[in-house]
Amino acid sequence: MSVPKGEVRPTTDRVREALFSILHPLIKHADVLDLFTGSGAFGLEALSRGARTARMVDASRASCTTAKANLSKTGLEGGTVIQGDAVQFVKRELTAGRKYDVVFADPPYCKGPLDRDFVVELVEAGVAGLLKDDGVFIAEVQEGWGTGSEDSAGFDGLRLVDTRRYGKNMLLFYRLPKE
Incomplete structure (x- = not known):
């Protein structure tokens, strides 16, 4: 799989494998949204494991070009790359x-402290409203600042249900609150 030079920090194979082991029961026939897609690795992995659709979004033209090329190479159906x-x-x-x-x-x-916390911005934009009733929002963050700090991972309208650490990287799993 190709990766755009210098622009992205792909999720490591180890973390992606662990993530898909956790997501295994949800992926088959799932509709997936991959934000900050980079090379498209997450969306492509989801499609290869039976997801119905994977919409892959990135602001970078180089990332979108790479993700489209990777999608084309795989021959997987149901993927869309959006710049x-x-x-x-x-x-x-x-x-x-x-x-x-x-x-x-x-x-x-x-x-x-001066960096944008995109996870907070996504939550404020209403990412919880995109989840199906049993859906999950997963954010990869680095331990330390912003959402990656111990006291900043919670949000109104989302329930933090799991945290997995892989070195300094963390996967935060959110679901809609139970009524």
């Missing part, structure tokens, strides 16, 4: 009324 800002895309999807079984976000890490 655009992930936060704005979430807002448009809400307006369109689209829902997903799995929403995965692997944004640039918040590494200091």
